[in-house]
Amino acid sequence: MKLSGEGVTGQVNFTSHMDAVVTVAVRLVNALTPGQAHGRPYLPPDGGGMPAAVTAALRAGRTETREVSPGEAAEFRAVAEGIRAVFDAVAAGRTDAAARRVNEMLAGTGARPRLDRHDGEPWHLHFHGAEDSLVTGWAAGCATGLAVVLGSDLRGRLGVCTAPRCDRVYVDTSRNATRRFCSTSCQNRVKAAAFRAAHQQQTRPGQPKKSSASA
Numbered sequence: 001m002k003l004s005g006e007g008v009t010g011q012v013n014f015t016s017h018m019d020a021v022v023t024v025a026v027r028l029v030n031a032l033t034p035g036q037a038h039g040r041p042y043l044p045p046d047g048g049g050m051p052a053a054v055t056a057a058l059r060a061g062r063t064e065t066r067e068v069s070p071g072e073a074a075e076f077r078a079v080a081e082g083i084r085a086v087f088d089a090v091a092a093g094r095t096d097a098a099a100r101r102v103n104e105m106l107a108g109t110g111a112r113p114r115l116d117r118h119d120g121e122p123w124h125l126h127f128h129g130a131e132d133s134l135v136t137g138w139a140a141g142c143a144t145g146l147a148v149v150l151g152s153d154l155r156g157r158l159g160v161c162t163a164p165r166c167d168r169v170y171v172d173t174s175r176n177a178t179r180r181f182c183s184t185s186c187q188n189r190v191k192a193a194a195f196r197a198a199h200q201q202q203t204r205p206g207q208p209k210k211s212s213a214s215a
């Protein structure tokens with residue numbers, strides 16, 4: 001996904017960091033907020049499962065992230081609730097509310113840009129929180145990533161799955177911005193339902209065939 005960065009340098013460090021934090025934002029929401037997923041009720045893992053779920057979400061953005069503690073995982077759950085509110089607002093067309101939420105997250109985390117250099121990489125831009133804890137750092141990064149998207153013409157690419165009984169979120173990275181579902185699983189469910197509906201329409205004229213399921 002190209003969020004910006006063309007002409008900044010020949011490299012895509014800024015862009016790839018943006019991609020990473022937006023990816024992590026999606027993964028945190030989908031792992032840690034209750035609701036519905038792919039046609040079923042969804043409850044986030046609790047107790048022992050939660051730190052592993054958070055660690056997996058963070059590693060989707062940065063592979064060398066250390067494992068999180070149970071206490072940190074609980075804090076990430078609150079961060080995920082805040083991020084979900086932004087996706088929900090965008091999906092409902094309430095962009096003003098989404099922007100206010102993101103500004104609150106930026107202020108609450110004390111998000112600030114900083115050039116870092118580590119692991120043999122060239123200088124690149126990171127976003128830190130006011131305090132350098134793992135949770136605040138990621139929350140600041142996610143808030144900044146959402147701010148960059150919301151502040152650009154890509155704001156409509158934050159999405160909530162439109163399939164029935166699913167409210168997982170996604171970022172649309174398709175070329176034509178045509179994505180509507182969180183996953184191919186939901187896309188296939190909707191396709192199959194549309195096919196069944198069309199088939200029923202065809203067989204409906206004439207006698208109802210209620211008991212023909214096994215025919």
Ligand SMILES: [Zn+2]
Pocket residue numbers: 037038161162163166167168181182183186
């Ligand atoms: Zn879905």
